Amino acid sequence: MSFERIAPEQYDSIPEVPEPVEHAELFGHVGEADELARAYRTGKFHHALILSGPRGIGKATFAFRLAHHLLANPRPAEAPSTLVRPDPASTLFRLMAQGAHPSLLHLTRPAADRGAGFKSAVTVDEIRRVGRFLSMTSHDGGYRVVIVDAADDMNRNAANALLKSLEEPPPRTLFLLVVHSIGRMLPTIRSRCQLLKLKPLAGDDLLAALRAVSPGSEEVPDDLAAKASGSVREALLMTQFGGLDIANAVDAVVSGGRFDVAAAYRIADAVGGRDSTVQFRLFNEHVAGIAEARAQAAGQAGDAELAARLADQWSGVRQRIVDTDTYNLDKRQHVVGLLGQLCAAR
Structure with missing residues (x-):
């Protein structure tokens, strides 16, 4: 039903x-x-x-x-x-x-x-x-x-x-x-x-919640549980909308030795289409999460100058996401631009 x-x-x-x-x-x-x-x-x-x-x-x-x-x-x-x-x-x-x-x-x-x-x-x-x-x-x-x-x-x-x-x-x-x-x-x-x-959900609670809101969900793979970080929402998006593949592709570009423009455009094609609203939102949330995690890590390491610079980048990423949504800017250019920005700051 x-x-x-x-x-x-x-x-x-x-x-x-x-x-x-x-x-x-x-x-x-x-x-x-x-x-x-x-x-x-x-x-x-x-x-x-x-x-x-x-x-x-x-x-x-x-x-x-x-x-x-x-x-x-x-x-x-x-x-x-x-x-x-x-x-x-x-x-x-x-x-x-x-x-x-x-x-x-x-x-x-x-x-x-x-x-x-x-x-x-x-x-x-x-x-x-x-x-x-x-x-x-x-x-x-x-x-x-x-x-x-x-x-x-x-x-x-x-x-x-x-x-x-x-x-x-x-x-x-x-x-x-x-x-x-x-x-x-x-x-x-x-x-x-x-x-x-409130803390991220433990593995058993995450699986129980996932099954409750999405009956028929299969066993959560180990890499999904890690990627979802205790978030039912992330687990749902990853299992139902290809979010795990999107996250893996973004992580590969951001952590690479150089900015892979071709890979960035492949991601843009996957999430920037007219029928890819959820995928585009998941991309934005994942990229914003990367920027936030970087700023927090620098702060915890005691590097105030780096933390301030990365916090500004995090704020810029969020504003860029808002502007793209508000002014209906080109989604593919948005995706490539954000990935290039994160790569330049690593």
Whole structure:
């Protein structure tokens, strides 16, 4: 039976794969989930949480599971001390999945003003919805939950607008900020939130999650598990959209002794076509990950000058990705240019 999506499509949706809000299961992160459940039960709950960690490890799923826990248990003292698995057939679960629950606001990149696709950032207009949302009275006196996914996709104006809401939060309000790269968050936002660092999934959890969201998935090869780095999203893209071959090809070009222009154009042909939207996105994510890893490695090695230079390159890579998407630039030239840039900086 084919998958039927009931949640609104997002900028990073994967065909035939449920959105995080549609997941009843949470794989990994058990200790962190139970700690928050106990904090809620005992009245020691922070009003804003940053869920930080690599892309695709279940941060958004974690956020929606925690939101479900609060909405299903409006009286904290009577709430379970663990996050109980929700019933996918329940009214609460389905309202959340459809984006129709009055006490839950999910903010992400909005649809583009013209044509198909989505904007390249979480905009200030999206964040302004928070004020209107919080001005309404909770329908049952319980919590209202705002999820920003991903918060490091906010532009500067949006981040400043969110900061105002975090500074004076109404009672019984929870902000959940899903963050892939904590370094991109304003320090003033970070200082007003409790930081929760979620780790990549272990092998067993990764395999279980992969099978849950993509029934029939075969055993994960060793090289895929390593390439996916504990990310279900990466594993899915690699197994279903040729992402492992793309990652291997990119790594071969970037780590080679010289810039192989012919190989770069072969990659560009594979990911730059009209019907290769997912492959192009995977290429961009992998290249950005390489640039980020280089900057972090230099910083950890204590080479401040190199770390600063590589951090600038990482920022440039991200901006180039945004510009290509925003202005609909030539994808093949984008691919070759990024690969040449990474090779020149090694």
